[in-house]
Amino acid sequence: MRRVLELPYDDKDLLPIEPGDEVVLSGILYVGRDQVHKRLYDSIMGNEALPFDFNGNAIYYMGPSPAPDGFVLGAAGPTTSMRMDPFAPLLADHGLKVIVGKGPRKRPVVEAIGRNGGLYLQAYGGCGALYSSCIKTAEVIAYPELGPEALLKLTISDFPVFCMIDSRGHEYSR
Amino acid sequence: MDAEKAISDALIKAIRRLPDKASELIHEAAVNESHPSGRLVLEAIEKNIKISRETGLPLCQDTGMFWCLASIGRDSRVPLSRVEDAIINGAGKAAVDGFYRKSIVADPVYSRGNTGTNLPPVIVYESIPGSDIILHFLLKGFGSENCSGVRMLNPTAGEDGVIAAVVDIIREAGGKPCPPEFIGVGIGGTMDRAAVLSKKAFFHPSDKELADRILKKVNELGIGPGGLGGHYTALSVSVIEEPTHIAGLPVAVTVNCWAERMAEIVFKEGEI
Numbered sequence: 001m002r003r004v005l006e007l008p009y010d011d012k013d014l015l016p017i018e019p020g021d022e023v024v025l026s027g028i029l030y031v032g033r034d035q036v037h038k039r040l041y042d043s044i045m046g047n048e049a050l051p052f053d054f055n056g057n058a059i060y061y062m063g064p065s066p067a068p069d070g071f072v073l074g075a076a077g078p079t080t081s082m083r084m085d086p087f088a089p090l091l092a093d094h095g096l097k098v099i100v101g102k103g104p105r106k107r108p109v110v111e112a113i114g115r116n117g118g119l120y121l122q123a124y125g126g127c128g129a130l131y132s133s134c135i136k137t138a139e140v141i142a143y144p145e146l147g148p149e150a151l152l153k154l155t156i157s158d159f160p161v162f163c164m165i166d167s168r169g170h171e172y173s174r
Numbered sequence: 175m176d177a178e179k180a181i182s183d184a185l186i187k188a189i190r191r192l193p194d195k196a197s198e199l200i201h202e203a204a205v206n207e208s209h210p211s212g213r214l215v216l217e218a219i220e221k222n223i224k225i226s227r228e229t230g231l232p233l234c235q236d237t238g239m240f241w242c243l244a245s246i247g248r249d250s251r252v253p254l255s256r257v258e259d260a261i262i263n264g265a266g267k268a269a270v271d272g273f274y275r276k277s278i279v280a281d282p283v284y285s286r287g288n289t290g291t292n293l294p295p296v297i298v299y300e301s302i303p304g305s306d307i308i309l310h311f312l313l314k315g316f317g318s319e320n321c322s323g324v325r326m327l328n329p330t331a332g333e334d335g336v337i338a339a340v341v342d343i344i345r346e347a348g349g350k351p352c353p354p355e356f357i358g359v360g361i362g363g364t365m366d367r368a369a370v371l372s373k374k375a376f377f378h379p380s381d382k383e384l385a386d387r388i389l390k391k392v393n394e395l396g397i398g399p400g401g402l403g404g405h406y407t408a409l410s411v412s413v414i415e416e417p418t419h420i421a422g423l424p425v426a427v428t429v430n431c432w433a434e435r436m437a438e439i440v441f442k443e444g445e446i
Contacts, residue, residue: 022214035286065235065275074273075226075235080317080350102317103350103401124218125317125352125400126433128235129226147288148235148275160218162211162402174211174396174403 007156008056009098014119017163019172023121025159029100031060031152033079036143037087044094051142051151054095061101063148064138065128072138075128078102081120085109092116100161114169121161134159177256177446181264181309184437185240186272189232189313196356196434197223199409203354203399212404216354219399219432233433237274238313240265240295243374247305252446257307258297260446265295265311277316298370305443310377313435318355319428321347324369327423333384336361336425341391343427344408349401352431355408359388360426362416368424371414375428376436379412388413399432 003017007027017023030052032040043050061081065074081088081101088099089112097118102125105113113120123131135154142151164172192200200223204216226233242261246254268274269292278293279286302308325339340359347355360371379385389411398404409432418424 020211063235063275065232065237066273068230068273071229071231074275075232075237077222077235079236080320082350102352104348122400122402124215124222125349126234126315126431127218127222129229129231129233130218130222132231133225133229147290148277162214162400172402174209174398 007058009058010056011117014098014117014167017119018166019163019170021163023161023163025058025100025121025161026157027155029058029060029154029156029159031062031154033061033063033149034083035146035149036151037084037091039143040096041087041090044090052153054091057096058098058100059096060123060154061099064132065148071132072135073132076132076135077126077128077130078123081105088112092118105165110165110169110171113165114167117167119163119167120165122164123161131159177260177441178264178267181260181439182267182271184439185265185268185311185313188311188435188437189237189272189274190226190230192223192233192434193436196409200354200432203406203409207399207404207406209398209402209404211402212398212400212406215400215402216406232273233435234315234431235275236277236315236317237292238315238435239278240292241312241314241373242295242297243310243377244297244299245302245308245310246299247307247443248301248303249305250307250443252307256446261295261297261309262293266291266293269293307441307446309439311437312373312376312430315431315433318351318431321351321429322372322427324365324424324426326365327425329421329423331423333387335423336384337388337391339425340388340427341395344392344397344429345395347429348397351429352433353397353401353408354399354406354432356430356432356434357388357392357408357411358428358430359385359411359413360428361413361424362418363424365424367416368426371416372426372428375412375414376430377438378414381413381415385411385413
């Protein structure tokens with residue numbers, strides 16, 4: 001089934017979305033991958049301030065290619081989610097529970113998404129030009145020294161994804 | 175001919191335009207895939223190819239690590255330094271002018287500091303008959319490369335053992351390497367030689383019959399496009415074989431995502 005989700009979200013907006021649904025995202029989407037996850041994890045463990053409010057916000061596992069003139073970003077498709085698995089459960093328990101990435105997740109991530117009533121959404125792998133065309137604004141909000149891995153805040157419109165894990169922790173099955 | 179420019183032009187094009195054969199195989203899969211989720215993925219991929227063509231944006235943000243097979247004609251009188259400089263400078267120029275993502279870190283274990291140039295490339299040299307110099311590039315994305323691997327089989331494992339080893343690696347990869355995939359299989363030599371052959375196979379396949387048998391078995395896994403299910407886990411398999419030791423049967427697999435980005439540049443004697 002095809003569904004629409006506005007970001008930031010209310011918890012009740014997540015409930016109707018089920019594994020196997022096509023979901024179209026619009027609104028605000030934060031971006032972070034390997035090094036950002038390590039830093040967010042370390043910040044929580046060290047009781048340090050986080051660079052954005054986790055509650056109601058979603059994160060996209062992505063590192064763009066450079067923007068040519070006239071473009072907000074270069075290619076901007078998802079990266080492999082499993083590398084974020086060591087960090088994702090703790091982040092989900094602190095509110096970062098709606099995730100956009102690609103590929104399978106390990107058991108503790110599935111359980112953390114279910115426990116917190118979040119979502120794991122898969123973006124279509126390798127479709128960097130397609131996702132770039134859905135991104136209207138982009139700004140670096142933390143860790144600029146990480147280059148293509150910096151923490152970004154995007155405004156997106158009609159961004160197509162696929163529900164892999166729903167808010168009850170149920171997984172998509174082929 | 176300006177060798178650096180010829181290399182750079184080919185690499186700038188390679189991250190934006192798939193080889194015709196790859197586009198055709200993707201289109202054929204999009205038409206024939208019967209699984210509804212797999213079809214959704216193939217529709218997104220075809221839309222992405224179209225947007226990339228219209229905007230000039232790279233197909234994928236992971237523009238890869240430069241991997242180059244430099245085949246040097248054994249009768250060529252060109253100094254090797256000239257060839258190596260052309261590869262490194264041409265690749266470096268493509269990374270800047272072609273808006274490649276800076277994806278290469280200098281220190282793999284500790285600082286992970288970015289080289290900021292997308293260099294160095296991985297270069298494999300070989301000698302070939304004649305005097306031409308032929309460069310084959312792969313733009314190796316690591317979502318797929320992380321799923322590549324080598325298995326050292328028993329010498330008696332035979333064809334069934336080889337097929338089972340490849341299928342096992344692809345099963346383990348699941349949806350991670352952005353299927354539908356292009357699979358290179360290198361058989362024989364030593365462990366490292368089999369690994370090189372698994373990349374050379376994309377350019378010089380030598381055993382189509384075995385490749386077809388592997389493709390059939392891989393596409394019985396049901397992983398499908400994007401790992402969401404369907405027939406098309408792989409679009410193509412390329413196999414190359416070489417002599418090996420009486421005690422072994424090395425089998426290496428290179429997994430390429432659907433965005434099969436590659437380039438071939440040929441220099442005749444005197445052109446470089």
